[in-house]
Amino acid sequence: xxxxxxxxxxxxxxxxxxxxxxxxxxxxxxxxxxxxxxxxxxxxxxxxxxxxxxxxxxxxxxxxxxxxxxxxxxxxxxxxxxxxxxxxxxxxxxxxxxxxxxxxxxxxxxxxxxxxxxxxxxxxxxxxxxxxxxxxxxxxxxxxxxxxxxxxxxxxxxxxxxxxxxxxxxxxxxxxxxxxxxxxxxxxxxxxxxxxxxxxxxxxxxxxxxxxxxxxxxxxxxxxxxxxxxxxxxxxxxxxxxxxxxx
Numbered sequence: 102x103x104x105x106x107x108x109x110x111x112x113x114x115x116x117x118x119x120x121x122x123x124x125x126x127x128x129x130x131x132x133x134x135x136x137x138x139x140x141x142x143x144x145x146x147x148x149x150x151x152x153x154x155x156x157x158x159x160x161x162x163x164x165x166x167x168x169x170x171x172x173x174x175x176x177x178x179x180x181x182x183x184x185x186x187x188x189x190x191x192x193x194x195x196x197x198x199x200x201x202x203x204x205x206x207x208x209x210x211x212x213x214x215x216x217x218x219x220x221x222x223x224x225x226x227x228x229x230x231x232x233x234x235x236x237x238x239x240x241x242x243x244x245x246x247x248x249x250x251x252x253x254x255x256x257x258x259x260x261x262x263x264x265x266x267x268x269x270x271x272x273x274x275x276x277x278x279x280x281x282x283x284x285x286x287x288x289x290x291x292x293x294x295x296x297x298x299x300x301x302x303x304x305x306x307x308x309x310x311x312x313x314x315x316x317x318x319x320x321x322x323x324x325x326x327x328x329x330x331x332x333x334x335x336x337x338x339x340x341x342x343x344x345x346x347x348x
Contacts, residue, residue, distance in 0.1 A: 113172040114280040120342040123276040124175035126287060128167070128204060128239075128249035135166055135182035137200035141191055148194065149187035158225035161187050165239035165249055167202035170285060177278065177285065179204065181249075183241065190227065198283030207234045207288045208255035208267060209339065216297035216321040217343060219336070220262055220304075223317045232320060233333040235262040251276070251287055262316050264307025265300065267291050279338045286335045297321035 115121045138145070153159050166189055167181040179202065192201055210218040220235045222228045236258050243254040256267045270291035277288040293300060304319040320330055325344040327337055 114285075115172070118279055118281040118338050120277050120279050120288065120338055122175070123172075123177055123278045123287065126177045126249070126251050126276060128165070128177070128179040128181060128251075130165055130244050130247055130249060131168075131180055131182055133182060135168055135184050135188070135201065137166070137168075137192060138182070138184045138188045141188065141200070145185075145188045145191035148191045152187070152190055152227075156225060156227070156229075159186070159227060161185050163241055164189060165204070165243070166192070167204055170202040170204065170283075172280075177204075177287070186238075189238070202283045202285065203238070204249070204285045204287065205236060205238065205335065206251050206255045206258070207236055207286050207335065207339065208259050209234055209288050209290045209343065210259070210265065210270070210300070211290060211292045211343075212297035212300050212321065213292075213294050214296050216323050217340070218263075218297065218300050218304075219320050219322055219330070220316040221318045221320060221330070223315055226315060228333060230317075230331055231333040232330040233336050234339075235259045235265075235316070237262075252289070255289060261313065263304045263319065264311070265293075265303060269293065277342075279335065284335070286339075288339060297323075 149161065163183045164186055165181045166184045167179045170179040192198070212218060219232050221232050222230060239249050239254055242257060243250050259265050259267055270293045272289060272291050275289065279286045301319050301321060308316065322329065322340065325340040
């Protein structure tokens with residue numbers, strides 16, 4: 102059990118944007134409204150109209166958005182609220198991420214031949230064309246007894262987008278993270294006994310029957326070349342870290 106004070110102030114993350122180990126994650130979800138949501142409802146609504154005009158397929162569901170976020174004695178501690186996705190899209194436009202923090206789970210899938218397996222997002226998604234690990238923001242499905250279930254989020258998102266079952270992979274259970282611009286990406290390695298070609302075949306078979314079609318394809322990554330794919334920026338420190346470990 103993770104025992105930390107509930108009132109730890111925001112901050113405490115390592116300097117720089119590299120990968121660092123995390124001993125645990127404790128993200129509490131509070132009742133009520135996020136202060137950023139209350140302060141920016143009109144601007145977020147206007148921005149949402151512009152967003153859906155450009156991309157009518159966007160869905161204004163609810164997600165967990167952090168109000169406070171800290172790194173205390175090796176533990177990630179946070180307090181957040183459920184907000185509409187439109188609030189989050191408006192927050193993404195704020196300089197330096199002012200007003201809140203975004204926590205994002207990154208399940209790092211490793212094939213038997215040492216490749217990383219990532220997906221390319223479909224055209225109708227908010228990150229159209231970007232390549233990153235199958236993942237998604239924390240939402241009401243990921244709240245267990247008032248706290249965010251990061252491992253559950255990873256398993257759900259990977260299965261929904263790729264059809265892969267993380268329970269079939271080996272994991273040592275350790276978390277790692279990167280932090281930059283009030284965005285925290287939480288990582289965990291999952292090693293499959295299948296080759297990269299076999300994993301890509303499984304994902305292609307899932308895509309053929311998947312009704313949501315959130316992804317446009319999957320890729321096997323064999324090195325840290327930042328120009329190999331149109332990566333989401335959260336991928337760069339993870340690629341450097343992983344392939345440095347395997348050299």
